[in-house]
Amino acid sequence: MPINIKDLPKEKFVLPGDAACLGCPENMGLRFVGMALGNKAILVVPAGCTSIIQGLAPGSGLKFPILNVPFASSDSVAAGLSSAKKILGEDATVVVWAGDGGTADIGFATLSGAAERNDDVIHICVDNEAYMNTGIQRSSQTPLGAWTTTTWLGKRERKKDLPLIMLMHKIPYVATASVAYPLDFIEKLRKASTIRGFKYIHLHAPCPVGWRFDPAYTVAVAKLAVETGMWILFEAEGGRVSISPPSKPYADKNRRKPIKEYIAMQGRFRNITEELLLELEKQVDDNWSTLLKLAT
Amino acid sequence: MTLKTLTGNYAVATAVKLARVNVISAYPITPQTTIVEKLAEMVESGELKAGMIRVESEHSALAAVYGAASGGARVFTATSSHGLLYMHEMLWWVAGSRIPVVMAVVTRTIGPPWNIWTDHSDVMDQRDTGWLITFAENNQETLDETIKLFRITEDERVFLPGIVTLDAFILSHTTEPVDVPDQSLVDAFLPPRKQPYIFRAGEPIIMGNIPRDLKWNMMMREDIDKAMERAKKVIEETDLLWGRLVGRRYGGLTECYRCEDAKHFIIGVGAWVGDMREAVDYLREKFGLKIGLIKIRYFRPFPKEDMIKWLNNAVSAIVFDRSVSPGAGGPIFIEVLASLASAGVRIPVKGVVAGLAGVDVTPEDVANAVLTSVSEVEELGTFKQSISWFYGGE
């Protein structure tokens, strides 16, 4: 059921004047979470950009109830909170809002554990593809060839495929999303909130500061990621994979925009070698091929 | 009131059931495992109506109960040794959040090498975290104090989490007769859970973002310290109340055994206090020595006032530590000295580091160590070595 932009609630959950950088995709994503879930959500936030975006206490630039937690603990805390709400007979949608570090690396065990137990939690990984909050160090989500402050010559390893890993946990709902396609994200989030069990949404979030582009282009870069096929929008309910409408055209390799366009927009790829670029293109083909095999 | 034969671990599980805990989460580690297994059995049989989250690590165990507690639930977890160390970061977070949580620690030494036997290293390593810490001497006290800790931690004058410890195998796996109070008694004793704030949908509170004013942050730390001080009174009150209900009083922060006419004092915590009692009786009967025993029940908050009261006119004190801070001494020894010094009480104090890595220390061992020390101090007026490592069996 496609959502009409006119029907989106106007209540602000990201308040003007918070501490986010110009053009911040996490700020954007949080607005969409507010539009999707409103006052039903309780956020569990491990260390990351959003910890800082809240601004300085006793004030907060975000209007959700937020439990800030240690880096490696988020999904366990959320599982406990969710369990307590049920036992006490109180309605709430417990959402982990974690970066790629808190999801894929230091937070991986807590994520996998909660998924395996099917704890009733929505985990959103807001993926800016590096440890941005501590100053742009590489994470397992940094793509091949990208500059970071710990990979000055470009990352040598490929991006770890979190969505497929979570698919293999056989949880009730897995999806990818992008800040460039908010209606798609909001629809997926609302759907997830109606399902009992562990739900995982991986939100692609281009970061102007860490990826080295003018902050006006956050949405443009995110859109190009989808249009080049580098980021695939899909969802899987009960393991049934379906490619989401914005990504459908790009199942056809010939309709994908050249990766060079995506690369050219970002300073972090400025020194990428031809060899690594070819490798990246091959990875895009491989990822599509794998996903299409899984899709119904 | 029912008399049951229970291991220390089963005493903990029984107490948790009686306290009507809502959410339990723990990761197995020897010798805590049978606490969790018994609780799982109780939950699955319907005997205990609680959510159980079978986490993948200890860090996640404390994280899970913290999440549940932040949502208003009464919670419980248990661990030992390396598991306690693995969740160390979370201990700070829980105390700093001022969310009451009760945890049982079956005290076990720390490797390398691997070793499953008792000493107090694991729990002593948590003494700066802001958690209350109480040491049980036997399985009855284990059950009683676990129940009392729910009331103490949830008291609005305290609002801090608390640890109840029991020695590995000596208590955890040893069966003793335990008087189990009726559910109705515990229901009357434990009021509905209170905590400073609860996370609910639609109520936007934010916990833990960076403070603008660092002095405000420091005030939060001072507030924890103040709560620890206030806890002393709460502990005494709770002990009195529990005593009236079940006929068992423990003395609050400390118990002083045969102290009224004592000149030399033994000080200790945990299961081996039982051996120290025997040693005191033996030394009095056999040698006529005026020996008393200060059993420290609560190490946090530290019973400074009790130390000063009992040792003010003492000839000497011999502190037994079942852990050590290498290069400084045993923690109980150091804190006893600090308490006395702060009140200008100058008596010879000896620190005996013993029983580490599970080395067994018998009443005879204690008596021998005390006899040697007392002879020395009566002759010289001081201890030649203020700290000594004691292996027993001599």
Place this chain on the structure above:
Amino acid sequence: MSDELVLPLAKPVIGVSGKTGTWRLQRPVYDSSKCIKCRLCWLYCPDSTIDINEGGIDFITINYDYCKGCGICSNVCPTKAITMTPEG
């Protein structure tokens, strides 16, 4: 309870980081004559500083106290009803 607890709690507030409008190096300028009321600027603004006035003369208003001047609104606007101009 005699003593007030000192807790690590915060409440939502507008302008937690002050008047973030002072961060701007460029400002968005709105030309309502070009506006087709698509709402994309409101949708994508990361800082909630664009408000929609359903019945108003100007379909959107920009809160210049807090707008950081990122330029996303201008970038996504299909008719260039919003343009960026250097901040005075």
